[in-house]
Amino acid sequence: GDITLAQAQKILTAAVKKAEEIKVPMNIAIVDAGGNLKAFYRQEDAFIGSIDISIKKAVTARYFNMSTRALGAASQVGKSLYGIEVSNNGLILFAGGVLLVDGNNVIIGAIGVSGGSVDEDESVAMAGAAVIK
Amino acid sequence: GDITLAQAQKILTAAVKKAEEIKVPMNIAIVDAGGNLKAFYRQEDAFIGSIDISIKKAVTARYFNMSTRALGAASQVGKSLYGIEVSNNGLILFAGGVLLVDGNNVIIGAIGVSGGSVDEDESVAMAGAAVIK
Amino acid sequence: GDITLAQAQKILTAAVKKAEEIKVPMNIAIVDAGGNLKAFYRQEDAFIGSIDISIKKAVTARYFNMSTRALGAASQVGKSLYGIEVSNNGLILFAGGVLLVDGNNVIIGAIGVSGGSVDEDESVAMAGAAVIK
Amino acid sequence: GDITLAQAQKILTAAVKKAEEIKVPMNIAIVDAGGNLKAFYRQEDAFIGSIDISIKKAVTARYFNMSTRALGAASQVGKSLYGIEVSNNGLILFAGGVLLVDGNNVIIGAIGVSGGSVDEDESVAMAGAAVIK
Numbered sequence: 001g002d003i004t005l006a007q008a009q010k011i012l013t014a015a016v017k018k019a020e021e022i023k024v025p026m027n028i029a030i031v032d033a034g035g036n037l038k039a040f041y042r043q044e045d046a047f048i049g050s051i052d053i054s055i056k057k058a059v060t061a062r063y064f065n066m067s068t069r070a071l072g073a074a075s076q077v078g079k080s081l082y083g084i085e086v087s088n089n090g091l092i093l094f095a096g097g098v099l100l101v102d103g104n105n106v107i108i109g110a111i112g113v114s115g116g117s118v119d120e121d122e123s124v125a126m127a128g129a130a131v132i133k
Numbered sequence: 134g135d136i137t138l139a140q141a142q143k144i145l146t147a148a149v150k151k152a153e154e155i156k157v158p159m160n161i162a163i164v165d166a167g168g169n170l171k172a173f174y175r176q177e178d179a180f181i182g183s184i185d186i187s188i189k190k191a192v193t194a195r196y197f198n199m200s201t202r203a204l205g206a207a208s209q210v211g212k213s214l215y216g217i218e219v220s221n222n223g224l225i226l227f228a229g230g231v232l233l234v235d236g237n238n239v240i241i242g243a244i245g246v247s248g249g250s251v252d253e254d255e256s257v258a259m260a261g262a263a264v265i266k
Numbered sequence: 267g268d269i270t271l272a273q274a275q276k277i278l279t280a281a282v283k284k285a286e287e288i289k290v291p292m293n294i295a296i297v298d299a300g301g302n303l304k305a306f307y308r309q310e311d312a313f314i315g316s317i318d319i320s321i322k323k324a325v326t327a328r329y330f331n332m333s334t335r336a337l338g339a340a341s342q343v344g345k346s347l348y349g350i351e352v353s354n355n356g357l358i359l360f361a362g363g364v365l366l367v368d369g370n371n372v373i374i375g376a377i378g379v380s381g382g383s384v385d386e387d388e389s390v391a392m393a394g395a396a397v398i399k
Numbered sequence: 400g401d402i403t404l405a406q407a408q409k410i411l412t413a414a415v416k417k418a419e420e421i422k423v424p425m426n427i428a429i430v431d432a433g434g435n436l437k438a439f440y441r442q443e444d445a446f447i448g449s450i451d452i453s454i455k456k457a458v459t460a461r462y463f464n465m466s467t468r469a470l471g472a473a474s475q476v477g478k479s480l481y482g483i484e485v486s487n488n489g490l491i492l493f494a495g496g497v498l499l500v501d502g503n504n505v506i507i508g509a510i511g512v513s514g515g516s517v518d519e520d521e522s523v524a525m526a527g528a529a530v531i532k
Binding site for chain 2 (some may be wrong): 039047048049050052055056072075076077085086090091092093094095118
């Protein structure tokens with residue numbers, strides 16, 4: 001149950017298409033079930049600082065098997081996971097990291113997107129994740 | 134569209150002049166369009182700990198194409214980018230990092246200043262950035 | 267003079283084709299002219315430890331504008347650059363990192379490949395680099 | 400007995416002049432007596448990977464109060480300091496790092512140069528160091 005390069009390419013293509021539709025240049029990272037980088041694209045003019053963030057979003061989502069939005073909600077000031085971001089060489093606590101779950105409901109990896117607002121990032125990640133369901 | 138050493142020297146000279154006017158010794162760092170260090174000055178008695186902060190401010194501004202003040206505003210407790218500072222080996226979220234944009238409106242790098250209050254730092258960064266517009 | 271995502275995809279496709287021909291699963295990383303990650307593919311069963319090596323090979327080639335093979339030759343025991351690998355958070359001194367030079371002889375980035383023998387890695391990198399000349 | 404910014408600028412100017420004479424674009428770093436970055440210039444087309452190396456050369460020279468050439472000679476395979484380069488977050492063991500000693504024979508810092516052959520680098524470092532003697 002691990003992502004293939006062919007699947008990753010299909011996901012990247014769908015994510016790029018969505019990014020082009022909303023006209024926001026993105027960094028798009030895909031990690032496998034082990035949380036290791038599988039594939040990555042950076043569009044022209046996408047933030048340089050979002051390379052690392054997109055990868056960390058994908059890693060964060062897979063490391064805890066939830067979206068970075070969900071982990072972030074549990075990590076705010078006063079919440080139970082407050083401060084978790086300093087673990088694992090840095091986690092990202094805002095939206096844009098989404099699990100990749102295939103048609104058999106198996107987690108095969110995660111996608112992280114960074115370049116726009118966190119809602120834009122997440123919409124691109126979900127467009128990518130949708131194609132393998 | 135990348136900064137030249139001659140431009141960087143001109144920016145440093147203007148920033149030093151401003152720092153002398155406000156009588157606060159500063160660390161002043163300039164990175165190019167790729168986010169790599171281009172030039173750096175530390176004035177006498179400027180904080181040693183501000184070497185790294187000035188460089189990180191310049192990198193942060195270029196990595197996200199906005200001032201560190203603007204990024205910081207979006208990263209406060211409860212805001213959408215809360216926790217972003219753990220990415221990219223450490224980002225700086227307070228004022229003093231400013232984009233360098235030339236007369237043709239091209240981003241050619243960024244300047245980061247550290248040594249005084251964040252408002253003082255930013256005033257020196259802006260004095261530097263102004264000379265290439 | 268910087269690499270586009272379309273160019274990076276073309277290079278990755280050519281590199282993957284070569285890797286399939288020689289039947290060695292590879293990690294293939296592309297960095298832009300600033301040395302920042304632009305695109306990445308990992309084939310099924312390629313070494314996990316080669317993710318970092320492939321990226322560092324690409325970075326190393328661009329950071330010194332020569333192949334990692336050439337830099338490695340100058341860094342052997344008794345040679346002038348002995349020990350250089352501890353700089354820049356780790357350089358890779360064996361073959362598999364190659365500059366990306368376009369038809370106008372402009373350096374637009376670099377490619378790093380890791381997964382097989384260093385000669386196999388370099389053959390895949392060169393197959394990728396060839397398509398933009 | 401510490402270097403001033405005015406002295407550092409004078410040294411940088413002399414080093415740049417030498418680099419232009421030998422037609423090799425250089426990264427030139429100056430650290431103070433405490434081993435902390437004081438000033439830095441990168442010329443157009445100088446290797447990106449040499450930013451870190453030039454700074455490490457200056458730090459290395461000051462940390463052990465000898466040129467990186469001299470430290471390198473004592474650190475080769477079979478020599479007494481073999482392996483020292485992994486300390487201090489990475490030392491550089493080849494020529495191009497030189498102490499800055501003023502007219503009163505006081506060590507006020509060090510200069511590190513990287514961008515050409517190690518002999519070229521060292522010639523630029525020495526041209527810079529000469530102006531404060």
